[in-house]
Amino acid sequence: MASESSHSVYYVPEQTKYPFFASIGLFFMVFGLGSLLNDMSAGDSLAVSTWIALAGFLLLSFIIFQWFATVIRENHAGLNNDQLKRSYVWGMAWFIFSEVMFFAAFFGALFYIRTLAVPWLGGEGEKGLAGEVLWPEFQAAWPLIVNPDPTLFTNPHEGLNVKEWSLSFFAGYLPFWNTVILITSSVTLHYAHVALKAENRKRLIQWMFVTVALGIIFLGLQALEYVEAYGHYGITLDSGIYGSTFFLLTGFHGFHVTLGTFILIVMLLRCMKGHFKPNDHFGFEAAAWYWHFVDVVWVGLFIFVYLL
Amino acid sequence: MSSAAIDHAHDHDHHHGPAKGITRWLFTTNHKDIGTLYLWFSFAMFLLGGTFALVIRAELFQPGLQFVDPNFFNQMTTMHGLVMVFGAVMPAFVGLANWMIPLMIGAPDMALPRMNNWSFWILPFAFLLMVSTLFMEGGGPNFGWTFYAPLSTTYAPDSVTYFIFAVHIMGASSIMGAINVIATILNMRAPGMTLMKMPLFVWTWLITAYLLIAVMPVLAGVVTMMLFDIHFGTSFFNAAGGGDPVLFQHLFWFFGHPEVYIMILPAFGIVSAIIPTFARKRLFGYDSMVYATASIAFLSFIVWAHHMFTVGMPLAGQLFFMYATMLIAVPTGVKVFNWVATMFRGAMTFETPMLFAIAFVVLFTIGGFTGVMLAITPADFQYHDTYFVVAHFHYVLVPGAVFSLMAAAYYWLPKWTGYMYDETLGKLHFWMSFVGVNLLFFPQHFLGLAGMPRRIPDYALQFANFNWISSVGAFLFGFSQLILLLVVIKCIRGGKKATAQVWEGAQGLEWTVPSPAPYHTFETPPDPSLIKAQ
Amino acid sequence: MLSKAKLWLSLAFGALLMWSAGAHAAWELNMPRGVTQISRETYDLHMTIFWWMIAIGVVVFGVLFWSIINHRKSKGAQPATFHESTKVEIVWTLVPFLILIAMAIPATRVLTAAYDASESELDVQIIGYQWRWEYRYMDDDPNAEEVSFFSSLATSREEISNSIDKGENYLLEVDNPLVIPSDTKVRFLMTAADVLHAWWVPEFAIKKDTIPGFINESWVIVEEPGIYRGQCAELCGMDHGFMPIEVHVLEPADFEAWYAEQQQQALQVAELTNAALSMDDAMAQGAEIYTRNCVACHQGNGQGMPPAFPAITGSAKATGDIGITMDTLVNGVPGTAMAAYGRQLNPIELASIITYVRNAFGNQTGDMVQPAEVNEFIVGGQ
């Protein structure tokens, strides 16, 4: 597989300070976060734990920034041969696979809840005895508007799902527009890539700019939707399983979009600095893969959380 | 970073050896150094987890409560399971992967050396966080290594939050380690090293790494859901809000079952290297070994609910998971038969690695047999959550996974240190371990069948005798492990010089480099004629 | 020397294995055959697969040890060179597969039979609590007096802490056993109030998780009257090891008599709730209830194990407003280990324990509460 010439110059840095200190940062970050959550639940002062978490986070971010900068510098210095570059490609591909599985867990949970647990609680299906004996009042439905025990989990007022399949409805339906925006952003990103390969720097920057803008608009609309959900629809994290699954899926997706947008901004800056060459721009490609992945997750989400 | 590295392949005089002092270990990118770090870390964790096990066994030595209170007992059980699985066995295999995979495929290092360092250094911090919960107010995790909700959510001590984050970062470490292994194997093989010429240890690790990347994120997902139930009022595992505690178990075991194969597939690889060496005969059925490993990995994704036969799944589900689980016996059997066929009509000698490898084949198979019994759903109604299950998984994990690690340590120790280990001590270690481990775990089958539940600090009088034997075995086995420590230290400090070949019948690229293996190996790819079919 | 020890050990184990099962309780080697159709079928299935495993083991280990003995270099063995054979690979893929099918057929049959809970004659709801069981008889007649009670460990703390000798049924005895009739199809509807538990009686071959919010079904037809014991089989927290199950199986006629008596008693409790309780009676009964239910967490001396389990002595909740003490006991403290005793104890018992914690362990409020007041609190409060 590997050609002989490339083999002899596989670049192995002799030493690296980054990972060790990144681990320290990571440790303080999660330790602080854990304390923060515990303090919050106990109603204690949050000051100390916030500082610990923040310090850890800053250390970690600083190191990661340096780390990437070093890798980029090495590449520009010509240290990375083809084989090493392939290692990055494999690394990114498998990282995305791990992300797929992370979301798969949440989608699996959603399917289980919708097709098994809620019907059982509502007295349907092979284990419907649960509903008959323990929750005689409860009716299975999705979106779940009346919880099995509304005294413990406040009922939402109504669901966010599609209410009718008509053009007029979709025209005023935020998640639909979000879908359009995100898919468009994948297309614009693709054009940016085309421009990069055609060495059209100006086009590249323009398309990148549009993509980033679309990402930010998506996030803005998503925030708007959360405000609506909390205020108008009464869908909250503690309003039962409908809200739980809704916020878990859209929340982690939103978190990934945020990260993706940030990465794209970095790429935009790197494009402006002229970091990428038509035949050598895996950093850009990796960011694009990530963005497309986030896009695909959204489509799944739109179908299973909103449409069906 | 060092810019001299660019040309060091051409000019060996410029060559950088290991850095001096502590920074060699903190900042290293060398696969051998990192492998060594992993191995020492996992050995320390083995002693720690073993110490917890000894607390358990001491309490169970006699009926009645003698040393610890029930809540602390539960913390010991939980920590023992977690530390052994995530701290001892998994990192040990990653350590071996680091040391041996580049040597076996003729690569200069792992594909992503800096990330490799990070995968390791996250671990001590993750375990610092995890073990420190034992000293927190309200105590550490006390809900078993399987941490079923809602015991681990609504009813958990506060420290569960740190436990969750510890699992998160540990998972990140595993995923990075696995990505590195895959990238190395797919991208860094020397010319001529085709996939079907790779040593089986490399194959099994390739598949293990795939399993890791597929299931560690699911674990991360499920602990995240716990975090939300605990701190943000969600109701994933609470029926009052429309959730289901059993959902937790489905997600956990979707991770958990492949996890147990993550702990055994590399062991298969090790044994497939050692048995041919000491039988002086090629491994029987190489191709079928590869296919069997892949089949096991595939099946491992569709059997998870065999841990949940008593949660009251619908009948069709019970049957599906029973049949799928039983099927795993077929590819595993192929492996066992191949090993036996390799020994058949060989010319065997019985150095310590071979002793451990043979014990592995026999005792793992016994553990596999009890596994098949557990898979029979109606019978599992009687076995489930008893010491029969404890006996099953310790047979596959201790004289299974752990023995394979011991075998690997003895087998490659001369390559690592440049000296032969003390064979007498090695044999002593083996026999003490062998007797100890059977004394420890065999009686647990009887205990389970007679009705002793697991995870209890005290038991009815009819269980007294076998518990007594088991505890004696535990201390015998436990303290025998100090012999290994002694052997390793002695071997590092000196002894008979090892040759490059070390073992008469050994095959593979790792035996073409001197012992100890130089700090940098295969900076130029090995001669393709050295690469032979296994 | 070492191999001698090994020989000795294998002999010892061999001897153990030959010891017929049940000859000596403390060396029990095998699962009980049990007293139901399903338990016997399960046992037979278990033995069938066990012998299959032995047979496979004999063949595989036979070849292995034969090779070890005969093909060793020290005996001058020369290694053969064969290293693959598609034919044998196919054989040793197919043969295990067929063996598995042979095992799967009876397994499927037993499982299907065990799942058929239809046409039961008596339904009992089983509810797991940290760390006791509640049994509720589901009478077909909705006007019948409900029979339900809690069943807790009866073994004394002194036995557990080794300060006195352990009794014969150490850790396997309860205060109020479940009572069911023999030769009758009894269906169990299992659930839990807090965390997961599992209800397991080996002689019935029933083990089912009890899951809060969900119902699991199981059933038995016990053929022999007698006393059967089991344990909780799912980790449920601190006292998981201390929540045994005891089932008394009576002839149907005896069962009817017992059941009628229980209904009578339930009626009586209702009456007594309206009668006055004296301080002395309350304190005596309270002490008893405390030892049975509370010592695990709050300890015999009322000092608890802070911070996890607060002391009763001097506790604001036990010495302040009596309404708060009542609330703590009746409704528990949600989200903590302090359970709601409102259902677990009857109003008379509740009145006694509330009075007790307010006047024992150095708490000297001198006041007390009457069963009727507690009853009112429960009825009004919910």
Ligand code: HEA
């Ligand atoms: C290394 C780890 C490892 C391995 C390899 C295995 C292997 C297997 N395990 Fe095990 N298992 C665990 C670790 C492992 N297990 C752990 C940790 C638990 C408990 C978790 C917990 O609850 O805490 C557990 C629990 C567990 C259960 C749940 C029990 C319960 O809780 O009620 C079941 C049930 O089906 C099971 C089955 C099996 C089977 C069928 C195999 C098979 O892969 C075995 C296959 C091997 C053979 C069969 C032997 C060789 C084959 C032949 C010689 C061919 C001929 C054989 C036949 C035809 C039968 N295991």
Ligand code: HEA
């Ligand atoms: C790979 C994993 C692994 C390994 C190697 C072991 C090894 C051992 N395990 Fe186990 N075990 C598990 C994984 C493992 N275990 C899991 C997953 C569980 C389930 C947990 C749960 O229920 O949640 C479990 C549960 C478990 C139980 C059941 C607990 C219960 O249900 O309450 C018991 C009881 O006997 C036990 C015992 C032992 C013993 C005696 C060893 C011995 O082999 C250990 C031997 C090693 C030593 C004793 C170390 C030597 C130390 C010294 C000599 C001290 C020196 C100290 C210093 C130098 C600091 N283990």
Ligand code: CUA
């Ligand atoms: Cu209840 Cu264990």
Ligand SMILES: [Cu+2]
């Ligand atoms: Cu499994």
